[in-house]
Amino acid sequence: MKPAPFGYERPRDLQAALAVLGEAKVSAKIIAGGQSLGPMLNLRLVEPQLIVDITGLAELKQAERRGDELVLGACVTHADIEDGRIPDVTRGAMQGVAGNIAYRAVRNRGTVGGSLSHADPAADWLSALSALGARLTLRNLSGARMVAMEDFIVGALESALRDGEIVETIHVPAMPASAHWGYAKSCRKTGEFAHAIGAILIDPSAATARVVIGAIDSAPIVITNAAELFGGRIAGDYKDRFDARIADVLLANAGVSNAAHRHIHVSVLKRAVREAGA
Amino acid sequence: MSMIALTVNQRAVRISAEPRTNLADFVREKLDLTGTHIGCEHGVCGACTVLLDGVPARSCITYAVACEGAEVTTIEGLDEDDVTTELRAAFTREHALQCGYCTPGMLVSARDLVLRLPQADERLIRVGLSGNLCRCTGYVGIVRAVQSVIEARRARDIAPEPDGGRKILGPAGSGRSVHDGADRVERLRPAASEQMLPETASSVPAILDFTPATVLKQQFIVAHPPEQVFALFDDIAAVAACLPGASLTAPPKPERVEGAIRVRIGPIAATFQGAARIERSPADMSGRIVGIGNDRRSRSSTQGEIRYRLVPTGQGTRVDLSIGYTLTGMLAQVGRPRLVRDLAARLIAEFAGNLDRRLSGTSPADATAVELNGMALLFGLLRARVAGWVGRFSSNKDGAT
Numbered sequence: 001m002k003p004a005p006f007g008y009e010r011p012r013d014l015q016a017a018l019a020v021l022g023e024a025k026v027s028a029k030i031i032a033g034g035q036s037l038g039p040m041l042n043l044r045l046v047e048p049q050l051i052v053d054i055t056g057l058a059e060l061k062q063a064e065r066r067g068d069e070l071v072l073g074a075c076v077t078h079a080d081i082e083d084g085r086i087p088d089v090t091r092g093a094m095q096g097v098a099g100n101i102a103y104r105a106v107r108n109r110g111t112v113g114g115s116l117s118h119a120d121p122a123a124d125w126l127s128a129l130s131a132l133g134a135r136l137t138l139r140n141l142s143g144a145r146m147v148a149m150e151d152f153i154v155g156a157l158e159s160a161l162r163d164g165e166i167v168e169t170i171h172v173p174a175m176p177a178s179a180h181w182g183y184a185k186s187c188r189k190t191g192e193f194a195h196a197i198g199a200i201l202i203d204p205s206a207a208t209a210r211v212v213i214g215a216i217d218s219a220p221i222v223i224t225n226a227a228e229l230f231g232g233r234i235a236g237d238y239k240d241r242f243d244a245r246i247a248d249v250l251l252a253n254a255g256v257s258n259a260a261h262r263h264i265h266v267s268v269l270k271r272a273v274r275e276a277g278a
Numbered sequence: 279m280s281m282i283a284l285t286v287n288q289r290a291v292r293i294s295a296e297p298r299t300n301l302a303d304f305v306r307e308k309l310d311l312t313g314t315h316i317g318c319e320h321g322v323c324g325a326c327t328v329l330l331d332g333v334p335a336r337s338c339i340t341y342a343v344a345c346e347g348a349e350v351t352t353i354e355g356l357d358e359d360d361v362t363t364e365l366r367a368a369f370t371r372e373h374a375l376q377c378g379y380c381t382p383g384m385l386v387s388a389r390d391l392v393l394r395l396p397q398a399d400e401r402l403i404r405v406g407l408s409g410n411l412c413r414c415t416g417y418v419g420i421v422r423a424v425q426s427v428i429e430a431r432r433a434r435d436i437a438p439e440p441d442g443g444r445k446i447l448g449p450a451g452s453g454r455s456v457h458d459g460a461d462r463v464e465r466l467r468p469a470a471s472e473q474m475l476p477e478t479a480s481s482v483p484a485i486l487d488f489t490p491a492t493v494l495k496q497q498f499i500v501a502h503p504p505e506q507v508f509a510l511f512d513d514i515a516a517v518a519a520c521l522p523g524a525s526l527t528a529p530p531k532p533e534r535v536e537g538a539i540r541v542r543i544g545p546i547a548a549t550f551q552g553a554a555r556i557e558r559s560p561a562d563m564s565g566r567i568v569g570i571g572n573d574r575r576s577r578s579s580t581q582g583e584i585r586y587r588l589v590p591t592g593q594g595t596r597v598d599l600s601i602g603y604t605l606t607g608m609l610a611q612v613g614r615p616r617l618v619r620d621l622a623a624r625l626i627a628e629f630a631g632n633l634d635r636r637l638s639g640t641s642p643a644d645a646t647a648v649e650l651n652g653m654a655l656l657f658g659l660l661r662a663r664v665a666g667w668v669g670r671f672s673s674n675k676d677g678a679t
Contacts, residue, residue, distance in 0.1 A: 001319040008280065008297035008343050029545065031344070033449040037545075038339025039320035041298075043608060044576060046545045051297065053344050055452035063447060075448050079333070083441040103409025104390060105327050105334040109449040119544065156620050157544020190408035217620040255623070 003041040007050040014059045014139070014168070017052060022141040022164040026050050030166060032075050033109035035102070036118040060113065060168070065089060072170040074113020082107060089174040090132060093181040093201075097128040103191045113167040116152065119159040122193035126153055127214030128183060130222045131199035134172045140165040150222040179203040182276030185215070186268050196261075198269030200226075200276050207234045213251060213265055221254050239277030244270060284348050286311070287355030297343045301335075302326040304342035305352055313353035313382050317411070324410030327383035328352050330451040333442050334390045340451060347454030353382035361389045364430065368423035376414035384410045388424045396438045398428035485534075485555045485568050488581050490602025494622055498630040501594040502637040508563045508588055510637060514556070520632035522625060532556060539571070543621050548573040548609060550580055563588040578607030597633075599626060 007026075011017040021028055029048035031037050032055055040046040054060060060075035063086035070089040080086055081098035088095065101107055101115075101124050115125045116136065130149040137144050138161060152160050161167070175181065180202050185194040197214035211229055214220035227234050230241040244266050251262045279294040286309055293308045300319075305311040305328070314337060317325035321339040328337045329351035337350075356362040365388050368374070375381045384407070391406045403424050404417070412420065432438075446453055500507060510516055514530035523540040530536075538551040552571025559565060564587040572579045582603040589596040601622060 002300075002303075003298040005296060005298055008341075010344075010346075031341075034339055034341065034344070035321060035336070038300075038336075038341075039322075040545065042300075042319050042339065045608065047575070048545075055344060055449045061446075061448035061452075073447070075452070077447070077449055079444070079450075080447050083444070085441065085445070085447055103324070103387075104406065105324065105336050105387065105409060106321065108330070108333045108335050108444075109340060109451070111449060155624075157546070190405050 001042050004044055004047045006041070006048055008053065009050065010053040010056050012056070014054075014057050014166075017054055017057060018139065018141045018164065018166065020050075020052050021166065024050055024052075024164075028052055030054055030117070032111040032114035033077060034114075035106045035110035036114065036120065036123075054166070055111075063087065065174075068174045070172040070174070072112060072172065074117075074167045074169065075111045076113075078102075078107035078110050078112070078115075079104065081112070089172060090181070091175050091177075093132065093175060093183065094128070094172070097124050097183055100124070100185070106191075112170055116170070117159060117161060117167050119153050119155075119157050120193065121153075121156050121218060121220065122195070122197070122215040124185070124194070124197065127197040127199045127212045127220050129170065129172065130214070130220055131183075131201050131210050131212040132172055132175070133201070133210060134170055136167055137169045137171070138162075138165050139168040144168065146171075150220075150224070153219040155218045175201070176203060176206070178205040180276040182272035182274065184268050184271035184275060186264060196265045196268040198265070198272035200269070200272050202226075202234065202238060202276055204234060204236045204238060209234050209238070211269070213247065213254075213269055216251070216254060216256055216265065218255070221250055223250070239273050242270060242273045280343050282342050282346060284342075284345050284350060286350045287352060288349075295342050297341060299342050301328065301330075301337035301340045301342045301345055301350065305337070305350065311352045311354050315379055315382055317379070322409075322411070323380070323383075324387060325380050325383045327386045327410065329355075329386060331444070331453055333444050333450045334386050335450050345451045348451040350451075353385060356385065356389070359389070361392050361427070361431075364427045365389060365392065365423065368427050369420070372419040372423040372426070374415060374419040374423040375412075380410055380412045380414075384412065384420060388420070388427075390442055391424055392427050392431065393439050394442050395428055396440075397432060398425040400425065403428075485553060485570055487568065488583070488604065490581070490583055491604040492622075493600060493602040494626070495598075495600050496623065496626045497596055497598045498626075499591060499593055499596050500630070500634045500637055502634075504563055504588040504590050504595045506637060507595045507597065507633075508560070510633070511565060511586065511588075512558065516636060520629050520636055522628045522632070527551065535569075541621060541625070546609075548576055548578065550578075552580075573607075573609065576608040578605065578609035580605050597630070601626065 009020055011020055026049035028050040029037065029046065030052050055075055060073040062073045063076050064071055065087045070087055072086065076086060078098045078101045081094050084095060112125055115123045134149045135146050136152055137146050141164060147160055154160055182200045184198045186196040187194050194215045199212040200209065202209040209226035211223040211226040212220050229243055229246050230238045231243055247266045247269055248262050251265055256262050279296055281292060281294045283292045286305060291309065295304055295308060302314050302316050305314050314328055315325040316338055317323035319338045321336045326336055326338040327334050330345065331349050362385055365385055387407060387410050391403055395402055400421060403421050407420065514535050515526060518524045518526050518537060524537060526537040528536040533555060535554045535556060538549055540549045550571030550573050552569055554567050554569030557566045567584045569582050580603055585600040587598045589598060
């Protein structure tokens with residue numbers, strides 16, 4: 001249960017970190033809080049030759065509101081969000097999600113960028129930030145690009161990150177006052193990885209809704225225009241119009257063929273819709 | 279080895295350690311502070327919880343080298359701490375410990391709850407302690423002890439600190455690492471040797487029948503007559519070439535095939551080496567491949583069985599596959615069987631695509647040379663190059679488990 005030996009570098013700034021990653025002739029892995037990578041290293045499921053520690057990079061430990069979005073550095077922790085050490089642009093939605101991730105000792109070190117990069121389908125931020133319509137800045141030595149959350153996760157533990165690329169910032173749009181938010185997950189033990197996640201950001205006055213069905217075996221199902229889940233029309237009575245059959249079909253199309261699993265996912269989504277409508 | 283300078287229980291220490299040394303081993307082995315207990319070593323049980331820059335952290339999944347300049351407080355450093363003193367008395371009074379193994383971590387987490395929770399809410403305390411496992415007490419005494427300390431302190435008008443006193447952003451323990459001014463560099467370990475030992479495959483004992491723990495059923499259609507597909511299935515080298523990551527390690531014989539398959543889920547990579555036995559029934563164009571393999575690195579083993587049956591259809595041949603496997607060892611302990619199942623489903627999808635290409639005479643070289651790179655392959659390669667084929671692929675995931 002001890003990791004295989006690895007080399008370790010702690011670059012002084014982002015440019016130096018990217019240079020190390022870009023030049024690495026060996027298998028290199030970035031570590032932030034290490035709350036996902038640490039267990040994998042200890043279990044020797046992953047044996048990189050070089051670990052690049054980015055927790056010293058001040059650039060990644062910042063959070064600020066820029067116009068109508070929140071820009072979060074990748075090394076902001078779940079506890080930073082839970083405790084309100086960052087500006088709140090989602091009317092408490094992110095705070096609620098953060099406070100229920102794993103355990104406090106994990107939240108004190110686990111980072112948003114690390115969780116996203118790890119791309120575990122059952123991780124909260126994958127689903128929550130997809131529903132919130134977040135985008136990510138990915139950077140490598142030659143520059144930066146921006147991807148939407150729904151394009152970033154491509155499968156179980158697989159993200160759109162290329163070699164030498166790092167999640168730099170997370171951009172979360174401010175939630176309009178007229179929008180409703182619901183987030184629910186099912187865990188058999190408090191703090192464990194979820195078996196099902198449902199998230200919804202719905203704005204009846206604008207007739208828009210983003211719905212996410214997460215913690216399936218692969219990338220979350222992101223429905224950017226979720227009118228079909230509400231009988232084709234998004235209005236104030238949406239929670240009565242929620243059509244569980246459509247959610248069931250979406251899950252079946254995504255490859256969840258076990259009816260009991262689909263039932264759990266649909267029930268959890270229903271709970272999120274109810275929470276949004278409460 | 280790296281020289282690591284940090285503060286432990288208010289004492290400055292400067293000690294060299296390997297980068298892979300976790301903080302728990304560091305305080306136990308280098309400083310003799312054995313009050314910090316190590317349980318699961320992967321962040322689940324909470325026995326190793328210490329204070330890092332004043333807030334709780336798992337010392338088993340925090341590497342000492344990453345805590346340069348940090349302030350570490352172990353249970354030994356809480357002797358004079360007000361809250362912990364009250365908690366110790368309450369734990370004693372409420373019988374909140376028995377064997378004591380979880381107690382140091384439990385006290386660190388309990389102290390954090392006493393500081394942060396506004397009132398002695400039983401549910402919040404239980405949720406707050408859910409990351410610290412106790413196998414003796416049933417938690418009742420522990421919860422009561424924490425409740426009583428919170429009640430007593432709030433009654434004395436000591437206000438809660440919802441943030442536990444933390445004011446800066448970023449992982450606990452990382453706050454001062456920039457101030458050492460220089461890049462910290464530990465030279466690389468020698469490249470891991472992954473040479474395959476020749477005796478591995480032949481050392482595999484007789485290949486026995488077994489009852490698989492997981493069965494996946496899938497089917498796909500290829501636009502070629504069943505006879506042609508059945509003939510290809512007889513060509514073991516060709517079949518292996520269609521399976522992403524697969525390679526033969528010895529010339530195949532009908533009764534025994536030796537080979538390896540390399541699979542990858544995100545950062546986890548495994549190479550299973552082993553042998554398989556092949557059975558064919560030309561009468562109903564069906565067959566069975568039973569195999570056994572080991573991944574030396576993760577000390578994991580798998581038994582697998584592939585049954586296939588070819589059914590003529592208007593479009594060509596429908597291949598009905600039933601894939602059963604049992605995984606044991608380290609990889610099975612990841613505790614996420616659905617991810618493994620997802621991988622197997624992806625493997626089949628890629629296999630079907632390559633088979634179709636091979637039967638059509640297109641070179642599958644570009645597709646077979648690469649190992650299965652998770653969903654990237656399925657989403658990228660398949661979507662781009664064989665979009666038409668994907669439309670015909672029907673899957674029946676999950677199956678019986």
